[in-house]
Amino acid sequence: MELSSRELAKKDIKSLLIKQSVPASIGILFMTVNILIDTIFVGRWIGSLAIAALSVVMPITFFISSLGMAIGTGGSSVLSRALGAKNKDKALATFAHQIMMTFGVSSVFVAAGLFFGDEILFIFGSNGDITAPAKEFFFPILLAVPFQAMSMMGNNVIRAEDKSRHSMISMIISASSNIILDILFIKILGLGVMGAALATAASFFLSFAYIFWFFVYKSELRLKWSHFTWKKEIAGEITSLSFVTFARQGVISVLAVILNHTLFAQGGEHAITVYGIISRMLMFALFPVLGITQGFLPIAGYNYGAKNHERVRESVFLSIKYAGGLAILIFIVILVFAKPITAVFTTDPDVIRDTPGALRWVFAASPIIAVQLIGAAYFQAAGMAKKALMLTLSKQGFFLIPLVLILPQFFGIFGVWVAFPIADVLSTIVTGVFLKTAMAEHVNEE
Structure with a gap:
C-alpha cells in the first residue's frame, strides 16, 4: 500500500494512467464482449x-x-x-x-x-x-x-x-x-x-x-x-x-x-430491434474511454486528498486528451463501417438498411464525451457527491429523457436518434463549465 501511495504521489501521470486504465478496460471489455456476442448469436441464429x-x-x-x-x-x-x-x-x-x-x-x-x-x-x-x-x-x-x-x-x-x-x-x-x-x-x-x-x-x-x-x-x-x-x-x-x-x-x-x-x-418491433443493436454497440465501442475514466479515479482522488492540485489538473487534462482521442477513433470507425457492423448482428435486410444511419447519429457527439465522463469522475474522486451525482445523471436524466419524449412528436423516429448527440453536447457543456470552475479554484488555492 505504501509503494502504491508513493507511486500515486510521485510517478509520471501518463504512466500511472496507463497502469490504472488497462486492467479496468480489460474488465469492461470482457463484460461488453459477452453482451455483444450474445446479441450476435441471438440475432443470427x-x-x-x-x-x-x-x-x-x-x-x-x-x-x-x-x-x-x-x-x-x-x-x-x-x-x-x-x-x-x-x-x-x-x-x-x-x-x-x-x-x-x-x-x-x-x-x-x-x-x-x-x-x-x-x-x-x-x-x-x-x-x-x-x-x-x-x-x-x-x-x-x-x-x-x-x-x-x-x-x-x-x-x-x-x-x-x-x-x-x-x-x-x-x-x-x-x-x-x-x-x-x-x-x-x-x-x-x-x-x-x-x-x-x-x-x-x-x-x-x-x-x-x-x-x-x-x-x-x-x-x-x-x-x-x-x-x-x-x-x-x-x-x-x-x-x-x-x-x-x-x-x-x-x-x-x-x-x-x-x-x-x-x-x-x-x-x-423493427425500431426496437434497431436500437437493440445500437445499445450493444454503445456498451462495447466505448470500453477504452470508460477504462480511462476508471483509471483516472484513484489518481485524481489520491492527489486531491494530498492537495497536490497541479497533479490533479495534469491527470484531468491527460485523461481527457487520451479518452478524447480514442473517442474520435471510435467515431470514425462507426462512421465508416456502420453497415458491416450491423450485418454482423442480423441478416434481416430491413434492419441492415435502417440501423447504420441511426448508429451514426447516436455516436455523432462521441468525440466530446470524454469531457463529460472525466468531469463527472473528477467530482466523484474529490468526494463532491452531489455534484458527481448531478453530472453523472445529466445526460440521461436531465437531457436525454425529455428530448426522447419531445423530439419524436415533431421529427418521428429520427427525433429519437438525434436526441442522443444533443444530450451529449448539452451534458458536456454543463460538465465543462463545472470542471473549468473547479480547475480555476485550484489555481486560486495555490
Missing part, C-alpha cells in the same frame, strides 16, 4: 425479433442485479475503511450485511417479477410480436438474477481486499460460459430463445460459484453465523453510500422504458 426481446428484458434483469452492484460499491467503501483501521469485526459485519441486503432485495424483486411478470414486461416495452419471445427469455433469467446480484456485490468486495485478479476471473467465467452455452443450446440443440435464456442464467450461476469458492477458500473475510446479526447503523451506512449507483441505474431503467415505448410507437 434466432432472428431479429429476438434482439428486440433482449432489449426489453435485459434492462429489467440488470436493474435487479445492479442492486447488488450498488450494495457492493457502497458496502465496500465501509469495508475498506474498516480493514484499513484494523477493525476486522466491523469489516466482517459489513460483508455479512452486504450478503443479507443483496439476497433480500433481489429476492423481493424476483418475487415481484414472478407474480407481475406480464405487467412488468409491458411497462418495459413488451408489445406486439415482442411479447412471446420476451416472456420466454424473461422467466429463466429472472430466477438466476439473485446469483448475478450476489456476483456483482462479491466482485466489489474482492476488489476491496485488493485481489482484483479473482474478480476478473469471475467475469471471464461468466462471459466464456455464456458464449459456449449459447452455441450448445441455440445452435446445436436448437432451443431458440429458451436456449439463450438458459445459457445466460447458467453463466450467472457459474460466476457466483467461483465467487463463493473464493470467499470460502481464499478470502480473509471468514464469516460466522454470529456476524449475520442485523445492525441498523451498518445497514444505514451501506445504503447511504449505495445511493449514487442505485440512482444512476434507476435513471437508466426509466430511460429504457421510455425509449422502448417511444420506439414501438414510432416504428414497431
Whole structure:
C-alpha cells in the first residue's frame, strides 16, 4: 500500500494512467464482449425479433442485479475503511450485511417479477410480436438474477481486499460460459430463445460459484453465523453510500422504458430491434474511454486528498486528451463501417438498411464525451457527491429523457436518434463549465 501511495504521489501521470486504465478496460471489455456476442448469436441464429426481446428484458434483469452492484460499491467503501483501521469485526459485519441486503432485495424483486411478470414486461416495452419471445427469455433469467446480484456485490468486495485478479476471473467465467452455452443450446440443440435464456442464467450461476469458492477458500473475510446479526447503523451506512449507483441505474431503467415505448410507437418491433443493436454497440465501442475514466479515479482522488492540485489538473487534462482521442477513433470507425457492423448482428435486410444511419447519429457527439465522463469522475474522486451525482445523471436524466419524449412528436423516429448527440453536447457543456470552475479554484488555492 505504501509503494502504491508513493507511486500515486510521485510517478509520471501518463504512466500511472496507463497502469490504472488497462486492467479496468480489460474488465469492461470482457463484460461488453459477452453482451455483444450474445446479441450476435441471438440475432443470427434466432432472428431479429429476438434482439428486440433482449432489449426489453435485459434492462429489467440488470436493474435487479445492479442492486447488488450498488450494495457492493457502497458496502465496500465501509469495508475498506474498516480493514484499513484494523477493525476486522466491523469489516466482517459489513460483508455479512452486504450478503443479507443483496439476497433480500433481489429476492423481493424476483418475487415481484414472478407474480407481475406480464405487467412488468409491458411497462418495459413488451408489445406486439415482442411479447412471446420476451416472456420466454424473461422467466429463466429472472430466477438466476439473485446469483448475478450476489456476483456483482462479491466482485466489489474482492476488489476491496485488493485481489482484483479473482474478480476478473469471475467475469471471464461468466462471459466464456455464456458464449459456449449459447452455441450448445441455440445452435446445436436448437432451443431458440429458451436456449439463450438458459445459457445466460447458467453463466450467472457459474460466476457466483467461483465467487463463493473464493470467499470460502481464499478470502480473509471468514464469516460466522454470529456476524449475520442485523445492525441498523451498518445497514444505514451501506445504503447511504449505495445511493449514487442505485440512482444512476434507476435513471437508466426509466430511460429504457421510455425509449422502448417511444420506439414501438414510432416504428414497431423493427425500431426496437434497431436500437437493440445500437445499445450493444454503445456498451462495447466505448470500453477504452470508460477504462480511462476508471483509471483516472484513484489518481485524481489520491492527489486531491494530498492537495497536490497541479497533479490533479495534469491527470484531468491527460485523461481527457487520451479518452478524447480514442473517442474520435471510435467515431470514425462507426462512421465508416456502420453497415458491416450491423450485418454482423442480423441478416434481416430491413434492419441492415435502417440501423447504420441511426448508429451514426447516436455516436455523432462521441468525440466530446470524454469531457463529460472525466468531469463527472473528477467530482466523484474529490468526494463532491452531489455534484458527481448531478453530472453523472445529466445526460440521461436531465437531457436525454425529455428530448426522447419531445423530439419524436415533431421529427418521428429520427427525433429519437438525434436526441442522443444533443444530450451529449448539452451534458458536456454543463460538465465543462463545472470542471473549468473547479480547475480555476485550484489555481486560486495555490
